[in-house]
Amino acid sequence: MDNTIPLPQSSVPAKADLEPVFAAVAKYFGLLAEPTRLKILHAICEDEQSVSAIVAATGATQTNVSRHLSLMFNAGIVERRREGQAVFYRMADPEFVEICRRMCERIASRLDTQAPLRRDLLGFAARH
Numbered sequence: 001m002d003n004t005i006p007l008p009q010s011s012v013p014a015k016a017d018l019e020p021v022f023a024a025v026a027k028y029f030g031l032l033a034e035p036t037r038l039k040i041l042h043a044i045c046e047d048e049q050s051v052s053a054i055v056a057a058t059g060a061t062q063t064n065v066s067r068h069l070s071l072m073f074n075a076g077i078v079e080r081r082r083e084g085q086a087v088f089y090r091m092a093d094p095e096f097v098e099i100c101r102r103m104c105e106r107i108a109s110r111l112d113t114q115a116p117l118r119r120d121l122l123g124f125a126a127r128h
Helices: 015-033 035-044 051-058 062-074 094-110 116-127
Strands: 078-083 086-091
Touching: 015 035, 015 094, 035 051, 035 062, 035 086, 035 094, 051 062, 051 086, 062 078, 086 094
Parallel strands: none
Antiparallel strands: 078 086
């Protein structure tokens, strides 16, 4: 007769089970690690924009903007549609916009109160 009491199963996944999750999250957040991508996201977070409007808003070259948009499209962060010769992009993931907004608020709160960057970041966060 076995008198051992079974131990409860842990609800925490094994480390090996989490490796793909950690890799996916790192890739997702890696998209935020490039200033041009943040500028692009800022340009399209409220409304869809054409590539030419995004270029104008970011000050980056069309080649550079297109490369970043392609990376974000492949990651599922943005969606696109074609209208004639123009291509329009919009945010696909509202959670991603919220993450960006929260981080802008947090970083801005740590900056000098007179700094233009702080005003810009808080203005961005207030609009979203």
